[in-house]
Amino acid sequence: MEYIKNRFYQKASKCTSEYQRLKQDHSDKVIAEVTLGQVMTGMKGVPSLITDTSKLDPTTGIRFRGYTIPEIRERLPRLHPDGEPLPEGLFYLMLVGEIPDRDDVLNISKDWATRAYVPQHVFDVIDSLPKNSRPMTQFSAAILSMATDSIFQKAYRAGVHKKHYWDTTYEDVMNLIARLPRIAAYIYRRNFFNDDHIEPDPRLDWAGNLAHMMGHNTEEVKRLLRLYMVIHADHEGGNVSAHATHLVGSALSNPYYAYAAGMLGLAGPLHGYANQEVINWIFEMIQELDTENPTEEQIVAYSEKTLKEGRVIPGYGHAVLRQTDPRFTAQQEFAKKYIKDDPLINIVNTLHRVVPPILEATGKVKNPWPNVDAYSGSLLYHYGLKEHTFYTVLFGVSRALGVLASLTMDRLYGLPIERPSSYPLKWYKEKVNDTTTEGC
Numbered sequence: 001m002e003y004i005k006n007r008f009y010q011k012a013s014k015c016t017s018e019y020q021r022l023k024q025d026h027s028d029k030v031i032a033e034v035t036l037g038q039v040m041t042g043m044k045g046v047p048s049l050i051t052d053t054s055k056l057d058p059t060t061g062i063r064f065r066g067y068t069i070p071e072i073r074e075r076l077p078r079l080h081p082d083g084e085p086l087p088e089g090l091f092y093l094m095l096v097g098e099i100p101d102r103d104d105v106l107n108i109s110k111d112w113a114t115r116a117y118v119p120q121h122v123f124d125v126i127d128s129l130p131k132n133s134r135p136m137t138q139f140s141a142a143i144l145s146m147a148t149d150s151i152f153q154k155a156y157r158a159g160v161h162k163k164h165y166w167d168t169t170y171e172d173v174m175n176l177i178a179r180l181p182r183i184a185a186y187i188y189r190r191n192f193f194n195d196d197h198i199e200p201d202p203r204l205d206w207a208g209n210l211a212h213m214m215g216h217n218t219e220e221v222k223r224l225l226r227l228y229m230v231i232h233a234d235h236e237g238g239n240v241s242a243h244a245t246h247l248v249g250s251a252l253s254n255p256y257y258a259y260a261a262g263m264l265g266l267a268g269p270l271h272g273y274a275n276q277e278v279i280n281w282i283f284e285m286i287q288e289l290d291t292e293n294p295t296e297e298q299i300v301a302y303s304e305k306t307l308k309e310g311r312v313i314p315g316y317g318h319a320v321l322r323q324t325d326p327r328f329t330a331q332q333e334f335a336k337k338y339i340k341d342d343p344l345i346n347i348v349n350t351l352h353r354v355v356p357p358i359l360e361a362t363g364k365v366k367n368p369w370p371n372v373d374a375y376s377g378s379l380l381y382h383y384g385l386k387e388h389t390f391y392t393v394l395f396g397v398s399r400a401l402g403v404l405a406s407l408t409m410d411r412l413y414g415l416p417i418e419r420p421s422s423y424p425l426k427w428y429k430e431k432v433n434d435t436t437t438e439g440c
């Protein structure tokens with residue numbers, strides 16, 4: 001589908017010129033000040049990255065190229081009138097910056113289907129790992145093992161001019177995204193269905209094919225996975241998976257290495273692994289209380305006990321958001337529309353009522369509201385995807401869309417190697433004229 005690549009190039013190369021001009025004419029302008037508090041809380045709010053695919057607003061949530069989640073659910077093309085939009089459309093929007101039409105989206109589906117072949121050695125690498133290695137370990141190892149196919153890396157070795165880096169990055173990115181459903185489904189069937197694998201169906205869309213290869217070949221699961229793949233795709237550039245992909249890519253490591261780095265960050269419990277932690281935590285609660293239908297009082301007591309034990313309540317809080325995550329709301333609406341009376345979903349809804357005041361009462365949690373991970377597991381579980389150790393892989397497949405669209409732009413802009421400064425603690429102390437000493 002050369003025309004999509006050309007459209008991206010035509011649009012984005014204008015931004016490249018703008019980037020170059022801004023760098024040349026305004027590099028000495030001060031755009032923000034950095035407080036010690038920002039340094040000490042993980043660089044929150046320090047503007048230091050360029051990401052065009054999406055922007056996160058603390059109160060209204062994520063916007064993909066300016067469009068909110070309800071807007072993209074309304075405007076992106078879908079297969080069925082009452083279904084969810086295809087993630088292919090969101091990828092196009094993030095990459096090209098325009099809402100695609102139905103043909104653009106179907107063409108991406110076709111393009112990815114033709115690129116979806118996974119070399120045998122990737123399956124061999126997965127099979128060489130013990131079955132008790134976490135699905136995210138298998139997923140990351142599989143991605144790394146595909147670097148043998150990096151067109152970018154070969155072109156770099158062959159001495160390609162830097163102005164062409166974006167072209168081979170685009171090819172690697174499209175191949176990588178195309179292969180992910182097959183790899184994810186392979187790990188799923190290996191771990192939970194005794195290696196009974198299902199071949200891809202090239203007539204299906206990207207998320208529909210994932211549902212099919214996982215063995216959940218119903219319209220309901222396809223609809224859920226399309227929604228899931230859209231809402232998890234991107235969350236501006238500063239989150240751990242996006243930032244890690246961008247950082248590693250800035251050393252001109254190939255896209256497979258860069259995305260694998262992002263996935264290793266996503267695997268942490270404060271980030272994407274939280275989607276498993278939510279379900280683990282609820283099941284621990286059910287077991288301890290010995291009921292699938294705990295009362296509101298029991299849930300309050302269990303949440304307070306978790307805090308007293310010095311643990312976090314998974315699925316709540318966010319580094320940027322200061323309201324209920326619209327990705328949570330989209331899933332809640334989906335559940336309201338399609339699901340009646342599911343015990344797990346009832347617990348998730350009760351948690352939504354009771355947890356925010358409990359976190360608020362601590363006086364330190366900046367955002368007591370639920371994030372995307374608070375809902376996602378209960379929906380998957382409802383539709384029969386009960387193997388929750390796999391959930392972060394699904395997040396990872398979706399996150400590829402945003403971080404790899406951005407990586408392609410990074411190379412077209414010609415962004416340099418990333419290299420912020422670090423100082424000893426003593427330096428910061430001197431900067432704020434603090435003369436007290438604890439003997440450090």
Ligand code: CMX
Nearest residue numbers: 270271272274312313314315316317318319364365366367
């Ligand atoms: N439960 C208990 N304590 C929490 C909390 C929660 N859900 N969220 C924040 N806090 C605590 C922090 O641990 C921190 O405590 P200390 O001062 O003792 O270290 C304090 O409140 C202040 O933290 P914050 O500024 O509000 O939050 P951060 O930006 O540091 O962290 C996040 C954000 C998401 C890591 C945190 O809210 C958290 O741990 N949430 C639970 C895990 C989770 O759901 N992660 C998924 C996030 C979405 C995603 O990436 O997928």
